Amino acid sequence: MIGVMSTKEALAMAQDAGLDLIKIAPTATPPVCKIADYGKYQYEQLRKEKEARKKQHQVDIKEIRISPNIDTNDVNTKINAARKFLAKGDKVKVTLRFRGREMAHMNTTKHVLDDFAEQLSDVAVIEKPAKVEGRSIIMFLTAKKEDKPSKNKEEAPKQD
Numbered sequence: 001m002i003g004v005m006s007t008k009e010a011l012a013m014a015q016d017a018g019l020d021l022i023k024i025a026p027t028a029t030p031p032v033c034k035i036a037d038y039g040k041y042q043y044e045q046l047r048k049e050k051e052a053r054k055k056q057h058q059v060d061i062k063e064i065r066i067s068p069n070i071d072t073n074d075v076n077t078k079i080n081a082a083r084k085f086l087a088k089g090d091k092v093k094v095t096l097r098f099r100g101r102e103m104a105h106m107n108t109t110k111h112v113l114d115d116f117a118e119q120l121s122d123v124a125v126i127e128k129p130a131k132v133e134g135r136s137i138i139m140f141l142t143a144k145k146e147d148k149p150s151k152n153k154e155e156a157p158k159q160d
Contacts, residue, residue, distance in 0.1 A: 004030055061140075063093045066116070068102050068109035075112075079119050086124050086143040096130075096137040103135065113139050 002013075014021040014035045022041055025032040034041075062085040064078050082092045096113050098106060113130045120141060128140040 010035070057089055060090045061093050062090050063095060065095045065097055066112065067097055067099075068105065068112060070112065075116065075119075079116065082116075082120055082141065083123060086120070086141065089143060091127065092124070092141040094139045094141065096139075098135050098137075106132065106137070110137060113137060117141065 002010075010021050010033055017035060019035050020038040020041075022034045022036055022038055023031055024034050062082075064082055064085075066075070066078055070078075082094070085092050094113060094116055096109065098109075102109075110130060117124070117126055117139065123144060124141040125144050126139065127142045128138075130137050130139040
């Protein structure tokens with residue numbers, strides 16, 4: 001922390017030290033600069049960006065396919081798989097696929113998707129409701145956001 005000085009003075013100080021004058025915040029008034037080795041500064045910036053990318057979680061869309069005449073045990077297996085996907089933070093695409101003559105009963109089998117969403121209602125919320133697309137009905141589920149209680153809540157006064 002040297003303080004406010006002219007650009008010429010700062011450049012002279014950097015050259016005397018054998019280092020570079022790096023603008024950290026060029027849009028600030030006055031601009032904020034740092035005397036350091038520019039190559040080392042670039043390397044540090046790249047490392048910080050790489051570390052930040054490592055900590056990010058890419059949200060994937062996992063698909064679960066079911067048929068209209070699926071049995072209860074099979075539904076439970078698919079629900080458990082969906083729970084795992086939602087716990088990891090991924091979105092779940094539930095596809096109800098119709099083949100052949102099943103297409104005639106499309107509107108009567110929508111309850112399969114509704115039941116699927118109902119059984120996952122404790123951990124998931126419907127992002128996009130069921131929609132017919134070609135030979136299938138598709139619905140998207142996402143994990144519920146948990147509301148964390150705030151620390152600044154006032155407690156009710158205790159009565160003796």
